[in-house]
Amino acid sequence: MTKELTQQDYKDLLYRQFALVGKAVSSNRRLELLDLLCQGERTVEDLARETGASISSVSQHLQVLKTAKLVNSRKEGLYVYHFLADESVGEFWRALRALAFSRSAELREMVQSIVEGRDDLEQVSHEELMERARRGEVIVLDVRPEVEYQSGHIADAVSIPIDRLEAHLKELPKDREVVAYCRGPYCLFSLEAVDLLRSHGYKARRLIDGYPEWEAGGRPVQRGENSKPHRSEQSSDHHRS
């Protein structure tokens, strides 16, 4: 009969509900999954392959994310596609990341030693990229896997996944600087790309963070097929303003 909640019950239930979200983001594995899902929906198999965890383990982690209502799924044929329940989930994940980064000196040092240690040139800001892309001064290069590019990319970016970059280098003109971007500020793809490009004589820099941040910032994006992927150069009929 105790439909009546004591204040203690209320308090406990309340914080327990909030803690569900906390539990969801309390495991490095689940954060990894969330981060991948920020780049677009995936099947369990995809996630297992990309994270290196077992299928079963991934499935169980996804259940936790689903009970916290952070992730939804849709079934299509044999596959179950999982995706972020809401864009606010991505925002939250980035907020958590930013908080951890701002609070933890160890984390900052670690990232600096790996990310900034490699990069002697400053990273490109969103504003700078917007401006220089508008003037046709740079090539915007998306080095994420192609499905992620198709699920959404910076407007007018070219897609060459990092593992195919070396083979497709010649598709990039050498007369303009290349700005590479990937999944986010902690993703190493664009760093690798910059290294590779520079070692081949390109002028290259890295966008300061990745596609999710660009999109969340309301910058222009496109979805779907590569507009001008890797074929002839077709020159920059794009300039002007």
Place this chain on the structure above:
Amino acid sequence: MTKELTQQDYKDLLYRQFALVGKAVSSNRRLELLDLLCQGERTVEDLARETGASISSVSQHLQVLKTAKLVNSRKEGLYVYHFLADESVGEFWRALRALAFSRSAELREMVQSIVEGRDDLEQVSHEELMERARRGEVIVLDVRPEVEYQSGHIADAVSIPIDRLEAHLKELPKDREVVAYCRGPYCLFSLEAVDLLRSHGYKARRLIDGYPEWEAGGRPVQRGENSKPHRSEQSSDHHRS
């Protein structure tokens, strides 16, 4: 020394660091502590008393919050005062709360059944309170414990802690509406206050959320002693049960 990090190592370390923050907010007890610390610094004993947990347990939870760098402490004499390491921690906690609230229908129903079920009049928004307080149409009533009031309160608010409200009712004029506020949207103090006030013939409503949100919104605040309510009566509630 500089052990070479494989990409796998890097990824694991990185997400593990982020997960530290997640772990910190994955326990209802710790969220309760965080929520209290949003109202001002406290000793371990304070927190244990207010949450009903044991001293030792609270101390251990605080260590978790400290390793995640969300909480700092300062020693003063015999006591250790714990406080949020940064205002961004409070922001993050509110963001988590908001995310859970927006994503969980159960949570919304639970809160609605308790909070809004009691309150037939709509809650007061920040804007409305600003405007009507400016015109002197309302009394702003802080029903949190006095130390929280002193650590920061809405400008020109009167402090009457909820457990002393009934005894001090006569200090409130009946010709103006009373707007009560407390710790936040899920705190029940202001609801109790509204019930009590109405049952004594006052016109009363509740601010939609509490002091932390008001302050975070950049609204005018004050700190320190009560300006003009009943004079400080020593509030020596310092005995425990």
Place this chain on the structure above:
DNA sequence: TTGTTATTTTAGTGTTCGCTTGAATACAGG
């Protein structure tokens, strides 16, 4: 129907968590 594939569920196991008790530490004030 049977078989195949993708995913979830179930058990089992070692690890971590959360709380309790009791001891150890740190500090203020005789």
Place this chain on the structure above:
DNA sequence: CCTGTATTCAAGCGAACACTAAAATAACAA
């Protein structure tokens, strides 16, 4: 110094968690 108080530390124990392996579902195809 010693005494009292606030807090942390350490050990123990049951519960919850993370992963693996195996079995059970679900959707589809032949």
